[in-house]
Amino acid sequence: MPHYLMSVWHDEEYVVDFTTPEMQRIGPQVGAFNEELERAGAWVFGAGLQPASSATVLRPATTGVSMTDGPYAETKEQMGGFWIIEVPDFDTALDWAQRASNACEGPVELRPMQDEG
Amino acid sequence: MSDDLARIYQREVGRCTATLIRVLGSVDLAEEAVAEAFAIAAERWPATGIPPNPGGWITTTARNRVIDRLRRESSRKGRHLAASRLRGDDMEPDDDSRDLDVLDDFVDVVADDQLRLMFLCCHPALAPDAQVALTLRLLGGLEVPEIARAFLVEEAAIAQRLVRAKRKLRDNHASYEVPRAAQLPDRLHVVLNAIALIFTEGHTASSGGELVRTDLSSEAIRRARVLVELMPDEPEAVGLLALMLLTDARRPARLSPDGSMVRLADQDRTRWDRALIADGHALVRACLVRNQPGPFQVQAAIAAVHADATADATDWSQIVALYDQLYALQPNPVVAVNRSVAVAELHDPAAALADLDALDSERLDAYQPYHATRADLLARAGRRADAVAAYDRAIALTTNPVERRFLTDQRDRARSART
Numbered sequence: 001m002p003h004y005l006m007s008v009w010h011d012e013e014y015v016v017d018f019t020t021p022e023m024q025r026i027g028p029q030v031g032a033f034n035e036e037l038e039r040a041g042a043w044v045f046g047a048g049l050q051p052a053s054s055a056t057v058l059r060p061a062t063t064g065v066s067m068t069d070g071p072y073a074e075t076k077e078q079m080g081g082f083w084i085i086e087v088p089d090f091d092t093a094l095d096w097a098q099r100a101s102n103a104c105e106g107p108v109e110l111r112p113m114q115d116e117g
Numbered sequence: 118m119s120d121d122l123a124r125i126y127q128r129e130v131g132r133c134t135a136t137l138i139r140v141l142g143s144v145d146l147a148e149e150a151v152a153e154a155f156a157i158a159a160e161r162w163p164a165t166g167i168p169p170n171p172g173g174w175i176t177t178t179a180r181n182r183v184i185d186r187l188r189r190e191s192s193r194k195g196r197h198l199a200a201s202r203l204r205g206d207d208m209e210p211d212d213d214s215r216d217l218d219v220l221d222d223f224v225d226v227v228a229d230d231q232l233r234l235m236f237l238c239c240h241p242a243l244a245p246d247a248q249v250a251l252t253l254r255l256l257g258g259l260e261v262p263e264i265a266r267a268f269l270v271e272e273a274a275i276a277q278r279l280v281r282a283k284r285k286l287r288d289n290h291a292s293y294e295v296p297r298a299a300q301l302p303d304r305l306h307v308v309l310n311a312i313a314l315i316f317t318e319g320h321t322a323s324s325g326g327e328l329v330r331t332d333l334s335s336e337a338i339r340r341a342r343v344l345v346e347l348m349p350d351e352p353e354a355v356g357l358l359a360l361m362l363l364t365d366a367r368r369p370a371r372l373s374p375d376g377s378m379v380r381l382a383d384q385d386r387t388r389w390d391r392a393l394i395a396d397g398h399a400l401v402r403a404c405l406v407r408n409q410p411g412p413f414q415v416q417a418a419i420a421a422v423h424a425d426a427t428a429d430a431t432d433w434s435q436i437v438a439l440y441d442q443l444y445a446l447q448p449n450p451v452v453a454v455n456r457s458v459a460v461a462e463l464h465d466p467a468a469a470l471a472d473l474d475a476l477d478s479e480r481l482d483a484y485q486p487y488h489a490t491r492a493d494l495l496a497r498a499g500r501r502a503d504a505v506a507a508y509d510r511a512i513a514l515t516t517n518p519v520e521r522r523f524l525t526d527q528r529d530r531a532r533s534a535r536t
Contacts, residue, residue, distance in 0.1 A: 002289075002290040088290075088292070089291065089292035090240075090286075090289040090290050090291040090292065091291070091292060091296065091297075093289070094241075094242065112289045
């Protein structure tokens, strides 16, 4: 069955703070959504990410691998978390992505994964 | 013969492509095979005559060509590529006899195929311009240069739009099915909007030298007819078809002999196409009986009231009431602008202007009909200087040269009446 990446996006740098009223609301919504995914057998993996400022970029270089501090894309918009789901088709994936977007109250990008071999 | 062939192509190409996509599991392969089969038909039919079931002939011939190609390729290294396109994920990669079984099973043409293809072309994950291009290409059988000409876009841009759309659908494993009941209303809405977009582009071509592009309008009407035939219980599909027929009926009167535009009030109504109006009326009546109103049905009802009347005897109170109903279903300023035209007739231009002034003018600033309507109302209310300014704004926003000439004439008239 096809796999899809559902990523959650933030318009700017965020802080992980579960005590804010917003997170108090969104946390349980996402929890319930995760349970639904699992019940439906669509769950493969999912996780929230620390802010993009915690990222490190590595590049192949002639003298080994170079390392730079910070995210690869220096844009305001940053990925805040993601799921990998396994579903029969595009419309089912779009269904889940809609619900994901509602649960985390933000934009969600849906992208198909390359077929295996 | 070539006329017959063109007619058969127009009628059958979408149906054949739709069935072959289901059988072959590949849009590209189906497209190629159908093109090849029609080329063979063009060669053979002049000698053999047209077969009794031309669509069936084309589909079978296209299928046979693919089988031939598979057999040829199965002896070569490239077979995995072609064969894998015919297979579901669960099939063993080396069992090519199964490919041929799948093909041999198919001969019956499923009416649903065309619906599947319409929903695929108008997938909501595609941009509207991609939906339109894909619909015209796969269902209407228009070639890339024809689509490019119709929208005055570079051929390469259309080709790329098509390639991208097809690749997106393929990479995302879009299913070739009529949407489930829960999704159907939303999905159907997208299909209807794409058809309406094709019709509108044909009705007032946004560019190019002509006011109308009949090929696009006819193609939109053809699509809607198929949709109504296959989904007779969807009143909005019927409503859209009725709306397009009633609008298209006025086409012969929209241009004067010198090629300039004639507005509704000044049209020679004896030139309206009575047969189309009768068809449209029958469909509107069928919608009324069903009593599940939607935006396309209400717009069709408005067009039906216009089609019924002479210019002086139009039932404007009914039209305003219908616009109120439309606004309740679709509360947007575009509907409000159209409603104001009817209000001006029912009451006076000043009342209509008051309605227009209540709208969010900033949001409507780039909407050409807002300025054109306002200019006309201002001129009729005797506010000539304001009218000229509004005409200038409308002209700046008009891309169709025939319409621009019309508006320029109106502006000059408003200006000279002042002095």
